[in-house]
Structures are given as structure tokens and as C-alpha cells.
Amino acid sequence: MKLQNIKIVMVGTTHPGNIGAAARAMNNMCLSHLTLVDPQCPIGETAYARASGANAILDNRETCSELVPAIADCSLVIATSARRRSLPWPELSPAELADKLVSMDDSSRVALVFGREHSGLLNEEIQLCNQMVCIPTNPEFSSLNLASAIQVLCYEIFSRQNDTPPTGKQPDAHDLPAPSSEVEGYFEHLEKVLLSIGYLDQEQPGMIMQRLRRLYLRSELTRNEINILRGMLTAIEKVKH
Amino acid sequence: MKLQNIKIVMVGTTHPGNIGAAARAMNNMCLSHLTLVDPQCPIGETAYARASGANAILDNRETCSELVPAIADCSLVIATSARRRSLPWPELSPAELADKLVSMDDSSRVALVFGREHSGLLNEEIQLCNQMVCIPTNPEFSSLNLASAIQVLCYEIFSRQNDTPPTGKQPDAHDLPAPSSEVEGYFEHLEKVLLSIGYLDQEQPGMIMQRLRRLYLRSELTRNEINILRGMLTAIEKVKH
Numbered sequence: 001m002k003l004q005n006i007k008i009v010m011v012g013t014t015h016p017g018n019i020g021a022a023a024r025a026m027n028n029m030c031l032s033h034l035t036l037v038d039p040q041c042p043i044g045e046t047a048y049a050r051a052s053g054a055n056a057i058l059d060n061r062e063t064c065s066e067l068v069p070a071i072a073d074c075s076l077v078i079a080t081s082a083r084r085r086s087l088p089w090p091e092l093s094p095a096e097l098a099d100k101l102v103s104m105d106d107s108s109r110v111a112l113v114f115g116r117e118h119s120g121l122l123n124e125e126i127q128l129c130n131q132m133v134c135i136p137t138n139p140e141f142s143s144l145n146l147a148s149a150i151q152v153l154c155y156e157i158f159s160r161q162n163d164t165p166p167t168g169k170q171p172d173a174h175d176l177p178a179p180s181s182e183v184e185g186y187f188e189h190l191e192k193v194l195l196s197i198g199y200l201d202q203e204q205p206g207m208i209m210q211r212l213r214r215l216y217l218r219s220e221l222t223r224n225e226i227n228i229l230r231g232m233l234t235a236i237e238k239v240k241h
Numbered sequence: 242m243k244l245q246n247i248k249i250v251m252v253g254t255t256h257p258g259n260i261g262a263a264a265r266a267m268n269n270m271c272l273s274h275l276t277l278v279d280p281q282c283p284i285g286e287t288a289y290a291r292a293s294g295a296n297a298i299l300d301n302r303e304t305c306s307e308l309v310p311a312i313a314d315c316s317l318v319i320a321t322s323a324r325r326r327s328l329p330w331p332e333l334s335p336a337e338l339a340d341k342l343v344s345m346d347d348s349s350r351v352a353l354v355f356g357r358e359h360s361g362l363l364n365e366e367i368q369l370c371n372q373m374v375c376i377p378t379n380p381e382f383s384s385l386n387l388a389s390a391i392q393v394l395c396y397e398i399f400s401r402q403n404d405t406p407p408t409g410k411q412p413d414a415h416d417l418p419a420p421s422s423e424v425e426g427y428f429e430h431l432e433k434v435l436l437s438i439g440y441l442d443q444e445q446p447g448m449i450m451q452r453l454r455r456l457y458l459r460s461e462l463t464r465n466e467i468n469i470l471r472g473m474l475t476a477i478e479k480v481k482h
Contacts, residue, residue, distance in 0.1 A: 025389055030379045054382065093400070136400045138271045141295065148266055148392045151385075155393050159334070159377045199476035211469055219460040228452055235440035240480055 001104035003161060007033040007062075008150060009070050011125060012116040014040040020050030020058065021147030022114075027054035028151075029158035035062040035070045035111075050147075067113065067125050068184070074111040075177035076104070076220065079129035080149060081120055090131045090218045094153055097133045098160035105176055112153060117146050127210060128180065130217045174227075177220040186226050187213060193233045196240060242345040244402060248274040248303075249391060250311050252366060253357040255281040261291030261299065262388030263355075268295035269392075270399035276303040276311045276352075291388075308354065308366050315352040317345070320370035321390060322361055335394055338374045339401035353394060358387050415468075418461040427467050428454060434474045437481060 008026055013019055013036065023034060034057050036043075043058060051058055064070040071077045078097060092100065101110060113129060115121035126132065135144060135152055144152070191209055194200040200208055221229070249267055254260055254277065264275060275298050277284075284299060292299055305311040312318045319338060333341065342351060354370060356362035367373065376385060376393055385393070432450055435441040441449055462470070 021386065021389075024386060027382045028378045028385050028389075052384070052386070095400070135396070137269045138399075141268045143293070144269050145262065145265060145293070145392075148262075148269075148389065151389045151392055152396050155376065155396075158379075159336075194473065194476075197476045197480045199473050208469055211466060215460055215462070215466050219456055221456070225452060225456050228449055232435065232440050235435075235438045236477055236480070239438045239477075 001101055001108050001110065002106050003030045003158065004032055005106075005108060006031055006101070006110045006112065006157065007035050007070075007074070008154075009035045009037060009067070009111050009113045010039070010146070010150075011037040011067060011113060011121060012040055013114075013146065014117055015146075016041045016043060016047040017050045018117065018146045019043060020047035020052075020054075022150045023047075023051040023054040023057040025147055025151035025154050027051075027057055029154035031154055031158075032057055032060070033062075034058070034060075035064060037064050037067050037070050039063065067128055068180075071111045071113070071128065072181040073179050074109045075179050076100075076108065076110045076131075077129045077180055078110070078112050079121055079126045079132045080112060080114050080153065081126070081132055081134060090214070092131055092133045094133060094135055094156040095160070097153070098156040101157055102160050107173075108176065109179070112150075114146060114150060127213050127217075128184075130177075130220055174223040176222060178223045178226050182223065182226055183216070183221055186216070186221070186230055189230055189233050193236055197236065242342055242349050242351070243347050244271045244399065245273055246347075246349060247272055247342070247351045247353065247398065248276050248311075248315070249395070250276045250278060250308070250352050250354045251280070251387070251391075252278040252308060252354060252362060253281055254387065255358055256387075257282045257284060257288040258291045259358065259387045260284060261288035261293075261295075263391045264288075264292040264295040264298040266388055266392035266395055268292075268298055270395035271402075272395050272399075273298055273301070274303075275299070275301075276305060278305050278308050278311050280304065308369055312352045312354070312369065315350045317341075317349065317351045317372075318370045319351065319353050320362055320367045320373045321353060321355050321394065322367070322373055322375060333372055333374045335374060335376055335397040336401070338372075338394070339397040342398055343401050353391075355387060355391060415464040417463060419464045419467050423464065423467055424457070424462055427457070427462070427471055430471055430474050434477055438477065 008022060008031060010019060010022060026032065026034065047058060048055060113121065135149055137144060190212065191205060195202060195205065249263060249272060251260060251263060267273065267275065288299060289296060354362065376390055378385060431453065432446060436443060436446065
């Protein structure tokens with residue numbers, strides 16, 4: 001895949017220095033697309049000083065108030081996290097992530113999502129992601145600086161990209177992972193139908209939907225598969241009426 | 242080799258924040274031995290703030306006025322550099338360095354030597370080193386932040402060292418991929434229900450079922466997921482009758 005199709009998404013960042021340092025780290029590793037979701041600080045002198053010349057990345061940043069629109073065009077959304085979750089999400093090492101990206105199609109768009117300095121990503125944010133990447137660290141001192149985590153992942157991706165020759169064949173677009181917006185459209189449809197047939201409890205749709213999300217996000221649904229799955233939902237709705 | 246036998250040597254550093262950030266990066270990756278050669282800044286509040294709790298590494302740092310005594314006990318001394326030299330030094334990638342260290346003896350002592358923020362290492366300093374490691378970067382914007390370079394190398398070394406399979410918590414059997422017989426049981430149930438609601442053509446169930454098989458087989462369904470998916474099928478059958 002193309003490095004310029006990978007976006008770094010920083011959610012709720014509070015220190016402008018981390019945003020500047022992230023821009024520098026990205027530029028060092030040939031990434032250029034920075035998206036800030038609900039930033040909690042101004043992007044001014046401090047950020048530009050730490051960017052150390054990577055000004056274009058800061059100038060061209062995209063800003064969103066929420067994660068959903070930030071990743072809408074991405075067919076692979078990767079959450080980064082140090083914390084272990086009660087409901088485990090499929091987890092990659094940085095090297096496995098880099099291998100995965102190398103093998104992806106040139107037109108694919110990917111988001112790497114980084115959470116808040118102190119509290120990381122919310123569970124509902126993680127549940128928008130296909131997979132999670134976890135940087136191995138000292139279990140006694142595991143909290144990486146935010147920009148350092150971005151540096152490590154960008155480095156892994158760049159260095160892997162760099163030692164792999166590009167391959168040729170392009171699969172049909174409908175057999176590639178669908179963008180997040182289409183996958184979310186499927187989840188909405190699925191929840192509606194499962195409520196209507198009484199499989200989900202109106203009061204408590206949560207845990208079952210979480211597990212279904214995890215299953216389908218892990219699978220990286222293609223457009224063709226979403227069409228089939230939504231066709232099934234429509235057939236169920238017809239039987240019901 | 243032992244991670245505690247690797248020392249990080251920072252030569253002529255001018256920004257205390259970089260020293261603090263280096264201590265944090267080291268601690269994240271289980272390295273603890275920091276040596277400052279001729280530091281050009283005080284190690285005070287700024288350094289400790291950026292160390293973010295890795296105080297012991299700063300407290301126990303060693304300080305030398307020159308590189309020679311700092312590396313005297315080391316059997317392998319590695320210079321780090323972004324700049325290409327007129328006199329090429331034997332050069333390793335970070336991954337090659339990590340491989341090399343993994344295979345070394347437990348009693349070996351190693352120094353990784355990092356130069357000044359703006360001018361790197363002097364030629365006479367490089368000539369004290371056995372080899373050079375070079376972090377691959379964007380040729381148009383190659384200057385890594387000093388602490389970021391330390392982060393990347395410590396990460397490579399730690400993660401290579403760490404590659405031995407993790408021990409400890411086993412996931413619940415119901416969260417492991419289910420045996421084929423159970424997955425096939427699900428496919429039979431799915432086909433039956435899709436035929437009954439008229440989504441599959443009695444004559445031609447093939448292509449759609451093939452695609453659904455591919456999707457779910459790729460996902461390596463767990464027992465819990467099969468229970469949820471079959472629960473949905475049962476709910477559809479109830480609506481139908």
C-alpha cells in the first residue's frame with residue numbers, strides 16, 4: 001500500500017508538544033496525513049517548535065469533533081493501546097501490523113488511532129476499530145509517550161515498506177475491505193433487525209452487539225460480503241412483515 | 242544477552258528534555274543504564290518532567306567527560322548516525338543490531354552511542370565504535386529527534402529479546418477458535434434458515450454459501466460466536482413460524 005494512504009489519528013490529545021513531535025516522527029517515516037479528533041490544546045508555537053520543520057503536516061492537518069467521520073473512508077482501522085481489555089480485541093504486534101500493511105492494495109486507506117495521553121481510547125472508540133496493535137513494553141513501566149508510540153509504529157511501517165518490493169495484481173474493488181462507513185451501516189441494519197425479531201433485548205443490546213462487532217470487524221468485511229449480509233437482513237425483514 | 246548490560250551513551254546533549262525522554266524510553270523497554278558524556282545542560286526539572294517517572298534512571302546516571310572511559314567496559318560499541326560518512330563504517334539496520342545482541346553472551350556489555358542533537362558524533366568518536374547502526378528514514382527529512390532514535394533502538398532490542406512466546410493467561414476455551422465440526426454445524430443451520438426465508442435459491446445456493454463460508458472461516462469463529470450466530474438463526478426461525 002501507499003504510505004500516504006495511512007492516516008495518523010490522534011484522539012483528545014492534551015499536549016501540543018506531542019502533536020508537533022508526532023508530525024516530526026511521521027515526516028521522518030514518509031507519512032503525511034494527520035487527523036486530530038477533538039484536540040484539547042491549541043496547535044501553535046509549541047507544536048511547531050517540536051515539529052522541527054515538519055510544518056506542512058501540521059498545516060494540512062484535518063480536525064474532526066468525533067472519531068466516526070475521521071475514519072469514514074478507511075477500510076482498516078487500527079487502535080493502539082497499552083491497556084488490556086476485559087473483552088479482548090484481536091491484537092497485532094507492530095511487526096505484524098507492518099506486514100499486513102505491506103500486503104495491502106495501493107488504493108486502501110488505513111487509520112492508526114491513538115488515544116489520550118492519560119486515558120487512551122474509550123471502549124466505544126475501540127469498537128469502531130478492526131484490530132488493535134500493542135507495542136511490547138516493560139510490564140512495570142508500560143506507558144509510552146504518545147509521540148514515541150507514533151514514532152515506533154511509523155518506523156516499523158516505513159522500514160517494512162522499505163524492504164519489500166511492490167507486488168502487481170489488483171483485486172476487484174468489491175473484494176477489498178469496505179470503508180468503515182459501510183461497515184457501520186451494516187451494524188446499524190443488523191441491530192435494527194435483531195431488535196425487531198426479539199433476539200436482542202431492547203434494554204440490553206450491548207454485549208451481544210459488541211461480540212458481533214468484534215467478529216465482523218476482525219473479518220474486515222468486503223463490499224461483496226456486506227451486500228450478502230445486508231441482503232440476508234432484508235430477507236428477514238420481509239418474512240417478518 | 243541481558244538488557245541491563247546495554248548502556249545508552251548520550252554525547253554532548255544540549256536539551257534536558259531529550260535526556261528525560263530518553264530515560265522514559267529506556268525504562269519502557271527495560272533498559273536502565275544511562276551514561277552522559279560531556280552533557281551541555283543541567284539535569285533538573287525539565288529532564289525529570291519528561292522522564293515521567295523513570296527517575297531512577299536519571300538518579301543513577303553515570304557522567305564522563307569523554308567517550309573513551311564511558312565505553313571502556315564494553316565489548317561491543319555501536320555508533321548511531323543519520324548522516325552518511327565519507328568513510329563508510331560497517332552499518333547495521335536496527336533489526337540486525339537487535340539480532341546481534343540477542344545472540345550475545347549474558348556477560349557481554351554493550352554501548353549504544355548517540356551524538357549531539359545538531360551535529361551527531363565526531364569522526365574520532367565514531368572511530369571508537371565497532372559498528373554503526375542507521376535507522377531508515379525519509380531521505381528528504383532524515384533527522385530524527387534524539388530521544389525518538391533512542392526509543393526506536395530500545396524498542397527493536399526489547400521486542401526481539403521479548404519474542405519468546407508469552408506465558409500466563411489462557412483465554413477461556415469458548416473464546417478460542419471452535420473445532421471444525423461446530424463451524425460446519427453452523428453452516429448447515431445457516432443454509433437451512435436462508436433457504437427457508439427465501440434468501441437462497443433452492444436451485445443455486447452455491448455461490449452465496451461459498452462466500453459466507455469464506456468470510457466465517459477466515460474469521461476463525463469461537464464457540465461463543467457460534468452460539469450467538471446460531472441463537473440469531475433460531476430467533477429467525479421462530480419469527481417465521
